[in-house]
Amino acid sequence: MSDASEIVFDHVTKRYAGRDQAALDDLTLEIPAGTFCVLVGPSGGGKTTALKMVNRLIPFDAGDIRIDGRSIRDIPVVELRRGIGYVIQQIGLFPHMTIGENIGTVPRLLGWSKVRIRERSAELLALVGLEPSDAARYPSQLSGGQRQRVGLARALAADPPLLLMDEPFGALDPITRLRLQHELRRLHREVGKTIVFVTHDVDEAITLGDRIAILREGGVLAQYDTPDAILGHPADDFVKRFVGEDRALRRLALRTLHDVPLSGGGGNGPRLAVTTSLRNAVSQMLEVNADNVVVIGDDGRELGVLRLDDVATVL
Amino acid sequence: MTAGPVIPTFGHGSTCVKENHTFCWDWVHAHWGDTLQPALVQHLELTAIAIVIGFAIAFPLALLAHRFRPLEQPVGIASALLYTIPSLALFQILIPFTGLTRTTVEIALVSYTLVILFPNILAGLRSAPPDVLEAARGMGLTSRQVLTSVELPLAVPSIIGGLRIAVVSTIAVATIAAFLLPDGLGYPIFVALNQPVPFKTEIYAAGALAVGLAIACDFLLVALRRALVRWKTV
Numbered sequence: 448m449s450d451a452s453e454i455v456f457d458h459v460t461k462r463y464a465g466r467d468q469a470a471l472d473d474l475t476l477e478i479p480a481g482t483f484c485v486l487v488g489p490s491g492g493g494k495t496t497a498l499k500m501v502n503r504l505i506p507f508d509a510g511d512i513r514i515d516g517r518s519i520r521d522i523p524v525v526e527l528r529r530g531i532g533y534v535i536q537q538i539g540l541f542p543h544m545t546i547g548e549n550i551g552t553v554p555r556l557l558g559w560s561k562v563r564i565r566e567r568s569a570e571l572l573a574l575v576g577l578e579p580s581d582a583a584r585y586p587s588q589l590s591g592g593q594r595q596r597v598g599l600a601r602a603l604a605a606d607p608p609l610l611l612m613d614e615p616f617g618a619l620d621p622i623t624r625l626r627l628q629h630e631l632r633r634l635h636r637e638v639g640k641t642i643v644f645v646t647h648d649v650d651e652a653i654t655l656g657d658r659i660a661i662l663r664e665g666g667v668l669a670q671y672d673t674p675d676a677i678l679g680h681p682a683d684d685f686v687k688r689f690v691g692e693d694r695a696l697r698r699l700a701l702r703t704l705h706d707v708p709l710s711g712g713g714g715n716g717p718r719l720a721v722t723t724s725l726r727n728a729v730s731q732m733l734e735v736n737a738d739n740v741v742v743i744g745d746d747g748r749e750l751g752v753l754r755l756d757d758v759a760t761v762l
Numbered sequence: 763m764t765a766g767p768v769i770p771t772f773g774h775g776s777t778c779v780k781e782n783h784t785f786c787w788d789w790v791h792a793h794w795g796d797t798l799q800p801a802l803v804q805h806l807e808l809t810a811i812a813i814v815i816g817f818a819i820a821f822p823l824a825l826l827a828h829r830f831r832p833l834e835q836p837v838g839i840a841s842a843l844l845y846t847i848p849s850l851a852l853f854q855i856l857i858p859f860t861g862l863t864r865t866t867v868e869i870a871l872v873s874y875t876l877v878i879l880f881p882n883i884l885a886g887l888r889s890a891p892p893d894v895l896e897a898a899r900g901m902g903l904t905s906r907q908v909l910t911s912v913e914l915p916l917a918v919p920s921i922i923g924g925l926r927i928a929v930v931s932t933i934a935v936a937t938i939a940a941f942l943l944p945d946g947l948g949y950p951i952f953v954a955l956n957q958p959v960p961f962k963t964e965i966y967a968a969g970a971l972a973v974g975l976a977i978a979c980d981f982l983l984v985a986l987r988r989a990l991v992r993w994k995t996v
Contacts (some may be wrong), residue, residue, distance in 0.1 A: 502900055528902030539897025543915040543993045553901050585993045601901075611900075 451480040451641045452514050452608040454501065459510035461496055461666070470496045471507070471666035478658070480515075480608075483635050483642045485656035487649060488689070493666030494645045498611050501643065502531045514609065529553055532602030532610040532640070536617045538594050540586040546572070546597050547582030553605040571600035574637075576630065592623035599631070603638070612644045616651070628654055649690055653678070653697055661686055675701055679762065698762055699725035704742045707761045709751025714741040721750060729758055779963065786963045797950055797964075802971050805946040808936040809979075811868055813929055816875030823876075824883035828913075834884065841880055844873040849938050857942075867939040874935060875928045882924025886917025919994060922987040926980055933976045947972045 456476040462469050471493040478484045486494035499505040500512060503524050512519045519527055540549050550571055551564040559567070569579050575596040586594055595615060602610055616624040632655060635642055646652055652659045653674045661669040661677065663685050670682040678698040681687040690697070702725045716737030719728055721744050728740050732755050739754045778786035790798065827833040847855075852870045860866040890913050898908045940948030947968045954964035 504896070504900055525902045525904055528900060530902075531900075533897065533900035535893060535897060535900070537891075537893030539891070539893035539895075539900075541894060541898070541912060542891075543991075552903075556902060556907070587993065598897075 450608060450639050453480040453516075454478040454609065454641060454643065455513045455516075456497065457511045457513065459497070459500065459507050459512060461493070461500070461505070461507045468665045469493075471500075473510070474662075474666065474668055475510075476660055476668065476671060478641060478643065480641055481639050483632075483644065483655060483657045485644045485646060485652040485659045486662060487646055487652040487659055488662035488669070489664060490647065491664045492662035494647075494660075494662050495613055496666065497662070498613055498643055498645045501609075501611055502528050502533060529556055529605065530607050530609070532604075532607040534595075534598050534602045534610065534612040534615045536614040538598040538615075540594055540597055540601070542586050544585075545582060546577075546584050546586065546589070549586065549597060550582075550601045550604050552601060557605055567604060568600075571603055574603070574634065575600045591619055592627065595619060595627060599634075603640075608640060610640050610642045612642060614645055614647070617646070617648075624651075631655065650697075653690075653701065661689060663689075695762060696726055696729075699729060699758070702761070704728060704740075704753060707753060707757075709742055709753055710757070711751060712749070714739045714752030716740045716752075718743050721745065725758065725761070728753060729755070782959060782962055784962055785966055789963045790967050793964075798967060798971060801947045801950050801968060802975065805933070805936055805948075805972065805975060808864070808867065808871065808939055808946050809929065809932045809975075811864075812871035812875055812932050812936070813925070815868065816872045816879055816928065817925070819872070820876050820879035820883055824880055824887060825909075827880075827884055828887040837880060841873070841876040845877040849874075849935060850941060853942055862942050864939075864943065864945065867936075867942055867945065871932055871936060871939075875932055878928040878931065879924050882927075883917065883921050886920030886924075887913050889920055890916045918990050919987065922983055922990070926983045929979045929983065930976045933972055933979065937972060947975075 454476075455478070456474045459471055459474045460469060461471040468491075474493070474497060476484075476497075486497055488494050496505055500507050501514075501519065503519060514522075514527075540546075541552070544552075547565070547568045550568040551559075554564045554567060568582055572579055572581055577593060577596055577600070581589070581593070581597075586597070589597065598615065602612075616627050619627065628651060631642075644655060646655075656674055658671065659674055659677055660671040663669045669689075670677055670686050672680075675698060677686065678690060678694040678701070681690060681694070687694075704719060704721045704723050704725065707725065716739040717731045717735060718741045719731065721742050732738065732740055738756070739752050741752055742750045744750045775792065776786060776788045779789050823833075823837050827837055844852075849870050852873070853866060856866045856869055860869065894912060894916075895908065898912050903911065936946050937948030937951060939946045940952035943949075950964050950968040954961040954968075
């Protein structure tokens with residue numbers, strides 16, 4: 448298996464019997480290998496439908512979906528699914544199996560040896576931030592956040608080039624969600640898989656995605672672009688409303704002081720690390736009524752000054 | 763339909779027995795080997811055969827009804843109808859075909875276990891949460907693998923729950939086999955009731971053995987559940 452797969456939705460359409468509106472209307476989407484692609488939109492937008500088509504839990508009426516150029520219709524369904532990591536909101540851990548057995552599910556189906564499965568499971572527990580001793584516990588003994596870590600480990604077990612994630616953090620408390628979002632980003636950088644991630648939460652989409660596909664009711668693709676481009680140039684009023692009136696601030700949150708040109712000395716505002724987001728920098732300036740911040744590098748040296756007036760020019 | 767001449771089991775022996783006191787240990791001691799123990803063993807046989815055959819019928823039916831939903835209602839109604847027939851009436855219906863035999867008794871006992879086992883096994887198979895099934899399918903388990911490695915293990919608590927009720931109720935119902943045959947713990951009770959004055963010790967001793975058997979079997983099934991279901995803390 449390759450490290451990451453390219454997925455292409457090619458004019459995919461899905462209608463459910465007895466409903467006028469399409470669930471997915473002529474969706475065309477190219478997701479390059481290694482991309483973290485977030486499908487976002489209101490309910491009825493067909494984002495979960497689109498996701499579940501990739502591992503053929505939901506059939507489509509027209510069009511085609513290709514993974515690395517190969518139509519998913521040409522791949523035996525069981526083989527297709529074993530090659531795709533799948534994570535869902537309700538997690539769906541097997542309650543009668545230990546955490547170790549849960550993680551070993553797909554490797555077992557693929558006929559790995561017991562030793563190899565045990566080693567892999569230990570490796571994954573560490574990767575998702577759980578203890579080796581957790582392997583012997585049952586799902587009912589874990590918290591919601593821990594369970595979803597196991598869900599992620601289980602999906603990664605056979606090292607699939609593609610991960611499908613259906614609102615995986617939707618049922619978690621905000622703090623746990625934030626932490627797992629961070630770790631998923633880190634994980635994506637480390638393992639370099641293609642991830643298709645469904646959420647209805649714009650903030651989550653912007654935090655996680657390299658690319659965001661916004662689907663509107665009736666399964667129509669409203670815009671497909673980088674978070675920065677979507678915030679900077681929303682395609683239409685629907686996207687504008689959907690991403691919110693504060694999209695300028697959201698864009699600032701995507702950049703750090705590292706990403707902007709700084710002017711020379713003369714700053715007297717708060718001293719901030721270069722890794723601070725522009726949004727936080729602006730917030731700090733407003734808080735102490737300063738019109739600039741002094742940017743400090745990793746080594747503690749002053750790198751320069753960012754003035755409030757200059758912030759708008761970077762957008 | 764009584765089974766042969768009634769042999770007097772008291773009228774001789776200790777004062778306790780002669781005066782038909784509430785409970786005479788000496789009678790129990792004297793007749794353990796020739797009356798009570800054989801009756802207990804027969805009772806266990808009657809119950810075990812009924813449960814094994816009942817399970818062998820109910821299990822595949824439940825698997826079928828699990829796969830093909832429309833089957834559930836007819837099977838459920840048929841077994842419930844069987845259950846509503848009073849056992850003595852059922853014996854009368856069966857005697858022309860199967861005579862005064864254990865077969866007649868077992869047909870009645872088995873049909874009563876079905877009404878308990880079938881819905882319990884089916885409910886167990888359906889107890890797998892939808893998200894667990896979706897995850898299983900999504901990971902590439904075949905439907906057979908979903909059944910054997912997800913649905914069946916998750917059905918075990920419900921199946922054992924059904925077995926517990928079926929075993930305990932079969933042990934109780936099996937006493938009426940004595941209306942047909944000198945078989946089971948019902949027979950000593952039947953004999954004692956047919957004395958000019960009902961013989962108390964024999965009735966109580968046989969009744970206590972039936973209760974003890976039920977409790978022992980139930981205990982074993984609870985232990986089995988505990989051994990098989992380590993993932994659930996109940």
